[in-house]
Amino acid sequence: xxxxxxxxxxxxxxxxxxxxxxxxxxxDRIEDDIVIVxxxxxxxxxxxxxxxxxxxxxxxxxxxxxxxxxxxxxNDELIWERPR
Numbered sequence: 901x902x903x904x905x906x907x908x909x910x911x912x913x914x915x916x917x918x919x920x921x922x923x924x925x926x927x928d929r930i931e932d933d934i935v936i937v938x939x940x941x942x943x944x945x946x947x948x949x950x951x952x953x954x955x956x957x958x959x960x961x962x963x964x965x966x967x968x969x970x971x972x973x974x975n976d977e978l979i980w981e982r983p984r
Contacts, residue, residue, distance in 0.1 A: 925971035
C-alpha cells in the first residue's frame, strides 16, 4: 500500500490523476467517526509532512494529523484505506 503522503503528493502534482474529484475520510475524535470532506476544503502545506488543514462549515481552520486519514475516494470510488 502506498503511504498517504505519497498519494497526496500524486494527487497534487500528477495532473492526469489529480484532475478527478477527490474526498478524504479522516477520523474526527470529537465526532468519534470518519468525516468525509472534499479535497478542495483541504490545505496541504508542502513543508508540513505531518498534518493538513481542513476548513469546516463555518470557515474555521483546524489541523488534522495525516495519521488520522482513514480513506481516500476518487470520483466516489474508494482507492485507499488505512489498514486496521
